[in-house]
Amino acid sequence: MTDTDLAQTARENADAVDTTAPIKMTARDVHVYYGATHAIKGVSIDIDMDHVTAFIGPSGCGKSTFLRTMNRMNDTIAAARVEGQITLDGEDIYAPSMDVVQLRARVGMVFQKPNPFPKSIYENVAYGPRIHGLAASKADMDQIVERSLKRAGLWEEVKDRLTDSGTAMSGGQQQRLCIARAIAVDPEVILMDEPCSALDPIATAKIEELIHELRGNYAIVIVTHNMQQAARVSQRTAFFHLGNLVEYGVTSDIFTNPREERTKDYITGRYG
Template identity: 80%
Template sequence: MASHKMSARDVNVFYGEKQAIRNVSIDVDKENVTAFIGPSGCGKSTFLRTLNRMNDTVVGCRTEGRIELDGEDIYASEMDVVLLRARVGMVFQKPNPFPKSIYENIAYGPRIHGLAENKSAMDHVVETSLHRAGLWNEVKDRLQESGTALSGGQQQRLCIARAIAVDPEVILMDEPCSALDPIATAKIEELITELRGRFAIVIVTHNMQQAARVSQRTAFFHLGELVEYGATADIFTNPTQTRTQDYITGRYG
């Protein structure tokens, strides 16, 4: 029985008057990769962004309901959003390295959170993070070059390494491969599989094969509702809802 890392109860999200998420309740496992799938505009990315309160930065966005991280309400007034985001990291759709050196991209998070005492400790954090993201061998000789000079796939792995460097508990990935070619995508998927167990991972994807390849749990969203949530194998072979079945067999989406 997998233990729950995060759980959401009756979450509603509004953009101004428009409701984007309706009564979503879901649990995210600690040891598994959870995939959110669904057609464009179904609210899967919006819901993902509620899990580390990135929607707070969107003007006019309002969240209702309860979301817990290890039993703590992350929308409670005592919750510090800066610490929350250090615990729940995020990787975005388009690789967004800072216009700094590769080294500085990784060191950015540890530095603001005071995770490294001195230069050699920081070197260690940078090296470990790049190793875990499978990028070390490609960039070890050019750590001082700009992060924006890397290829798209390398940039995305740099962003994953950057998230890992803060030592989060959960990593949220918002369509991390949609801007990448198939070979870079395969590398990221491999990386996700390696990271599983060390971090709770939630990945939003519009690519159903990808969900099937990397995840153990899958949630299907449609029109702001959570239609079905279960083991990935069940969702893809034996869905209980006709809407899920229609989507995965390609009738719409």
């Protein structure tokens, strides 16, 4: 895809932007350290409810690190330290009173490599709702599993083999199963860390179509190295470089008329 094609794709997606969309998450002056390494440097950003936000930038620029701060996944790394403030509906997610288990139910994560549990398809989806007590009966759980698999565009493919292992599915199906697992607990935000990087083009297209269908039901943030993908699926784009948030705005503006020279250089392939 040429620069002109990339800009055209971004423009075609621009009509989906609502400048009055409600803010779901905010970050203010966020710094992340891994020991002595300063990985994220003073990032401030608003994530709204009605749009897909893409984080782009070269490898090692901090986009995945920052994504992990949004549901406290960095808590699992002993050397990690986060400074600044991140809020969900105005509530500081790093406050001592925040229940991290509940936070991760509200802010779900889909990882780069599909990671279904070594359980049946049904049990993969039912796992979260069971832990959080979201189903009062087997019939309720059946309904949650069916609804989640339908939202993930997977129901018709698996409805007759729900007892089969989730790990026996194709890579694309496994990733959609992981998305179904994430949405089964009714999250408010879905974080996707390069969800298509391990998939073939056909499976990638299905995931991108799914992202379009889910938009508006959840605040969605996707990390991607693929600028064409960012142009196709997102309405807002944030460009990271060396731990800094260089530029953030409407996707069509970022790809057609970036304000920062570093953004322009990256988009036109001069580095990265």
